[in-house]
Amino acid sequence: xxxxxxxxxxxxxxxxxxxxxxxxxxxxxxxxxxxxxxxxxxxxxxxxxxxxxxxxxxxxxxxxxxxxxxxxxxxxxxxxxxxxxxxxxxxxxxxxxxxxxxxxxxxxxxxxxxxxxxxxxxxxxxxxxxxxxxxxxxxxxxxxxxxxxxxxxxxxxxxxxxxxxxxxxxxxxxxxxxxxxxxxxxxxxxxxxxxxxxxxxxxxxxxxxxxxxxxxxxxxxxxxxxxxxxxxxxxxxxxxxxxxxxxxxxxxxxxxxxxxxxxxxxxxxxxxxxxxxxxxxxxxxxxxxxxxxxxxxxxxxxxxxxxxxxxxxxxxxxxxxxxxxxxxxxxxxxxxxxxxxxxxxxxxxxxxxxxxxxxxxxxxxxxxxxxxxxxxxxxxxxxxxxxxxxxxxxxxxxxxxxxxxxxxxxxxxxxxxxxxxxxxxxxxxxxxxxxxxxxxxxxxxxxxxxxxxxxxxxxxxxxxxxxxxxxxxxxxxxxxxxxxxxxxxxxxxxxxxxxxxxxxxxxxxxxxxxxxxxxxxxxxxxxxxxxxxxxxxxxxxxxxxxxxxxxxxxxxxxxxxxxxxxxxxx
Amino acid sequence: xxxxxxxxxxxxxxxxxxxxxxxxxxxxxxxxxxxxxxxxxxxxxxxxxxxxxxxxxxxxxxxxxxxxxxxxxxxxxxxxxxxxxxxxxxxxxxxxxxxxxxxxxxxxxxxxxxxxxxxxxxxxxxxxxxxxxxxxxxxxxxxxxxxxxxxxxxxxxxxxxxxxxxxxxxxxxxxxxxxxxxxxxxxxxxxxxxxxxxxxxxxxxxxxxxxxxxxxxxxxxxxxxxxxxxxxxxxxxxxxxxxxxxxxxxxxxxxxxxxxxxxxxxxxxxxxxxxxxxxxxxxxxxxxxxxxxxxxxxxxxxxxxxxxxxxxxxxxxxxxxxxxxxxxxxxxxxxxxxxxxxxxxxxxxxxxxxxxxxxx
Ligand SMILES: Nc1ncnc2c1ncn2[C@@H]1O[C@H](COP(=O)(O)OP(=O)(O)OP(=O)(O)O)[C@@H](O)[C@H]1O
Ligand SMILES: [Mg+2]
Numbered sequence: 001x002x003x004x005x006x007x008x009x010x011x012x013x014x015x016x017x018x019x020x021x022x023x024x025x026x027x028x029x030x031x032x033x034x035x036x037x038x039x040x041x042x043x044x045x046x047x048x049x050x051x052x053x054x055x056x057x058x059x060x061x062x063x064x065x066x067x068x069x070x071x072x073x074x075x076x077x078x079x080x081x082x083x084x085x086x087x088x089x090x091x092x093x094x095x096x097x098x099x100x101x102x103x104x105x106x107x108x109x110x111x112x113x114x115x116x117x118x119x120x121x122x123x124x125x126x127x128x129x130x131x132x133x134x135x136x137x138x139x140x141x142x143x144x145x146x147x148x149x150x151x152x153x154x155x156x157x158x159x160x161x162x163x164x165x166x167x168x169x170x171x172x173x174x175x176x177x178x179x180x181x182x183x184x185x186x187x188x189x190x191x192x193x194x195x196x197x198x199x200x201x202x203x204x205x206x207x208x209x210x211x212x213x214x215x216x217x218x219x220x221x222x223x224x225x226x227x228x229x230x231x232x233x234x235x236x237x238x239x240x241x242x243x244x245x246x247x248x249x250x251x252x253x254x255x256x257x258x259x260x261x262x263x264x265x266x267x268x269x270x271x272x273x274x275x276x277x278x279x280x281x282x283x284x285x286x287x288x289x290x291x292x293x294x295x296x297x298x299x300x301x302x303x304x305x306x307x308x309x310x311x312x313x314x315x316x317x318x319x320x321x322x323x324x325x326x327x328x329x330x331x332x333x334x335x336x337x338x339x340x341x342x343x344x345x346x347x348x349x350x351x352x353x354x355x356x357x358x359x360x361x362x363x364x365x366x367x368x369x370x371x372x373x374x375x376x377x378x379x380x381x382x383x384x385x386x387x388x389x390x391x392x393x394x395x396x397x398x399x400x401x402x403x404x405x406x407x408x409x410x411x412x413x414x415x416x417x418x419x420x421x422x423x424x425x426x427x428x429x430x431x432x433x434x435x436x437x438x439x440x441x442x443x444x445x446x447x448x449x450x451x452x453x454x455x456x457x458x459x460x461x462x463x464x465x466x467x468x469x470x471x472x473x474x475x476x477x478x479x480x481x482x483x484x485x486x487x488x489x490x491x492x493x494x495x496x497x498x499x500x501x502x503x504x505x506x507x508x509x510x511x512x513x514x515x516x517x518x519x520x521x522x523x524x525x526x527x528x529x530x531x532x533x534x535x536x537x538x539x540x541x542x543x544x545x546x547x548x549x550x551x552x553x554x555x556x557x558x559x560x561x562x563x564x565x566x567x568x569x570x
Numbered sequence: 571x572x573x574x575x576x577x578x579x580x581x582x583x584x585x586x587x588x589x590x591x592x593x594x595x596x597x598x599x600x601x602x603x604x605x606x607x608x609x610x611x612x613x614x615x616x617x618x619x620x621x622x623x624x625x626x627x628x629x630x631x632x633x634x635x636x637x638x639x640x641x642x643x644x645x646x647x648x649x650x651x652x653x654x655x656x657x658x659x660x661x662x663x664x665x666x667x668x669x670x671x672x673x674x675x676x677x678x679x680x681x682x683x684x685x686x687x688x689x690x691x692x693x694x695x696x697x698x699x700x701x702x703x704x705x706x707x708x709x710x711x712x713x714x715x716x717x718x719x720x721x722x723x724x725x726x727x728x729x730x731x732x733x734x735x736x737x738x739x740x741x742x743x744x745x746x747x748x749x750x751x752x753x754x755x756x757x758x759x760x761x762x763x764x765x766x767x768x769x770x771x772x773x774x775x776x777x778x779x780x781x782x783x784x785x786x787x788x789x790x791x792x793x794x795x796x797x798x799x800x801x802x803x804x805x806x807x808x809x810x811x812x813x814x815x816x817x818x819x820x821x822x823x824x825x826x827x828x829x830x831x832x833x834x835x836x837x838x839x840x841x842x843x844x845x846x847x848x849x850x851x852x853x854x855x856x857x858x859x860x861x862x863x864x865x866x867x868x869x870x871x872x873x874x875x876x877x878x879x880x881x882x883x884x885x886x887x888x889x890x891x892x893x894x895x896x897x898x899x900x901x902x903x904x905x906x907x908x909x910x911x912x913x914x915x916x917x918x919x920x921x922x923x924x925x926x927x928x929x930x
Contacts, residue, residue, distance in 0.1 A: 467655040473642040475669035
């Protein structure tokens with residue numbers, strides 16, 4: 001009897017069902033914009049003219065016209081090769097910069113992460129400007145040495161690999177250098193003392209300690225390579241899964257695009273699952289912070305000269321794409337034909353950026369759509385992260401995994417799935433057809449960058465002390481006051497840096513944009529693409545420079561916030 | 571100041587019972603301690619009194635005010651958390667002022683009271699420091715000031731000393747006790763350290779696995795433990811099973827398993843002990859009640875010395891008495907290092923023999 005009377009008087013916020021009511025909007029969004037679109041492509045792959053059929057999959061796995069199978073195979077082996085090349089470059093850089101002390105080391109270290117700030121489309125174009133058949137470097141060499149032909153150029157799969165290596169080696173470089181920095185050298189000394197020579201120490205002690213970060217980075221690079229669309233597009237490698245999806249869509253065969261997307265999504269999701277399993281099994285055996293790595297100083301005079309020259313060369317190589325974009329942004333459209341470098345320069349395109357309404361529109365679009373998506377991400381991310389980190393309820397793990405799901409989905413899959421879901425009126429689009437409207441792109445950005453904002457917010461909730469909230473309640477503060485004055489300020493840094501990252505991604509987003517944009521919602525990346533294809537390189541690169549500047553400034557701000565918030569954490 | 575009444579309070583998490591039938595009355599102005607080993611439900615009980623979680627059944631009242639499911643901000647409590655829970659983004663002054671702000675105390679009065687509260691915990695002038703800039707012990711005192719400045723009717727402390735070193739522990743403990751006495755606040759204190767509990771409490775509630783074992787003054791729980799758990803936990807009693815041989819008048823003689831006989835007074839016993847010849851009961855002996863035999867033949871126990879150490883004030887022996895380890899502490903006595911492994915006789919004065927109910 002006592003029992004019943006107590007629970008009858010329980011405040012609403014303490015009833016077991018209350019959390020589900022509060023999370024209703026979260027469920028609605030996840031169901032509508034993550035789950036339902038995936039179900040849509042899955043379903044569309046099994047229906048032809050409204051009847052169940054395996055036709056599409058038969059076509060996919062057709063062994064006479066091998067297009068799809070070949071594309072899958074290409075995607076697969078490009079990804080494997082990308083893992084290998086990124087691994088060699090990234091791990092090599094990490095060892096070089098963490099194990100040796102040489103002139104130029106600090107400079108090289110500072111520039112090593114530059115590729116992360118390069119939006120994918122503009123990066124791909126700059127590579128073409130630099131190393132393509134009519135690129136600056138091949139032509140320069142031809143003129144310099146009076147060759148009849150360009151001595152080399154990047155094209156096809158080699159180009160894609162080069163591009164992947166440049167943009168993704170950091171996924172190896174960063175974790176491996178962190179692991180090297182935190183490594184306990186006393187282990188190596190112990191091995192040395194036990195009679196192992198240098199190489200044995202390397203193979204038996206050092207490398208195994210790095211295995212977890214290398215495996216994780218490999219899976220990540222594989223996943224991103226599978227999803228890569230921009231590089232194959234620029235280098236004309238049609239036979240990859242992502243390219244085939246867009247080609248099907250362009251040809252109006254949405255059903256085939258759905259079927260192909262389903263297969264790509266399945267591959268990506270299985271890799272996400274594999275990664276999670278691997279991470280959960282990973283043992284952190286050696287966490288004792290022993291003696292930090294001692295960097296060997298390069299003392300030999302000649303070697304020092306070589307080191308400094310090589311460092312400068314490497315920094316130049318890392319900076320070249322950005323420098324090229326900036327250079328070309330000042331070149332007059334249509335006047336750069338067969339010369340090594342553009343010959344006529346102007347600042348007209350920068351003036352256009354801010355004065356010509358037609359040129360300005362994509363910038364405005366990108367800013368608006370990216371802001372809208374980010375605001376949505378922050379609201380959704382804060383609510384979800386707060387409840388998932390602070391409350392125990394049934395289904396918590398499932399919600400968490402669903403929010404993280406889009407992280408593994410290629411942009412093409414997100415694009416196609418949104419088309420499949422919202423080219424008809426649905427509950428989730430409030431009875432509207434979203435495809436072909438302004439709304440579809442912000443939604444795509446929202447879905448794609450949700451995991452980023454959520455993770456960052458979740459991490460800062462997890463790091464802050466939940467009892468502060470209770471302390472505030474105990475001191476007489478209501479729930480809302482506590483949330484505003486105590487909970488939010490404590491996680492503000494994490495929210496801000498997550499939001500900035502999401503916004504930056506939105507500004508550079510190309511893959512889903514190209515599938516979903518309408519003339520009224522054309523974003524910067526699509527505008528760059530279109531300008532390039534009409535040979536207005538100057539205008540395109542002015543856009544690109546703006547993009548790079550925006551990204552760089554925002555990332556610096558985010559670093560600053562992160563630095564401050566870790567400094568003030570207890 | 572208020573009485574705190576827990577009326578058959580129970581808390582379950584799913585099938586697990588964290589607190590079973592907590593039923594006690596804390597008097598206004600009392601220093602009341604919840605004591606028990608880790609996981610026994612102390613924090614759970616305190617959190618229900620604070621309102622951070624609600625009982626599965628039963629009632630909690632402050633005087634006549636039923637607060638069972640009232641939210642914490644309406645209870646007028648001050649709480650000090652085990653990890654302090656200071657707000658990292660606010661200064662010390664702002665931390666202490668937080669409770670005054672929510673009570674809409676005027677600005678200048680806030681300032682005055684914050685200064686006074688910090689003064690009280692010997693942190694005068696620390697208002698503008700950041701939380702990260704002060705030591706653990708100082709953070710501890712800020713947490714205390716933050717809880718006291720609102721002059722709560724009830725002060726709740728959850729193992730407030732557990733993160734401090736031994737010296738600071740003693741200082742802060744007497745500080746808390748002094749402030750509590752000065753302000754006369756009803757205080758509920760959680761700890762798993764029995765020495766700490768004995769030193770500060772008016773009354774102690776001893777818990778185990780969510781079940782109340784005994785409620786009493788430090789004197790009572792030390793000298794008159796109600797059961798074996800309390801006897802071992804508080805007084806470090808050695809508990810030995812025995813059979814009643816003779817129970818006449820006010821005396822009772824029992825035979826221990828290895829054959830020796832002990833005589834004690836019937837009144838030195840936990841409640842509910844009955845004396846019927848041939849029945850079993852438990853004999854509980856505190857270490858400091860045991861003396862070297864020195865030739866005496868009555869109330870004599872014999873055992874092998876397992877361990878002997880000299881601490882200065884006393885000598886501690888561990889004796890193996892028919893498989894049970896007997897703890898003995900002799901004051902002003904020099905242990906003989908050669909005694910280890912030897913048989914050794916000890917004498918227990920009659921008035922020091924304590925009886926507990928036999929185990930089923
Ligand atoms: N929210 C919860 N859900 C499930 N079980 C819980 C929850 N909170 C506490 N428990 C369990 O209830 C029991 C009592 O926990 P409580 O925190 O009250 O112990 P305690 O006496 O304060 O211990 P300690 O001295 O370690 O702080 C423990 O077994 C704990 O695992
Ligand atoms: Mg506790």
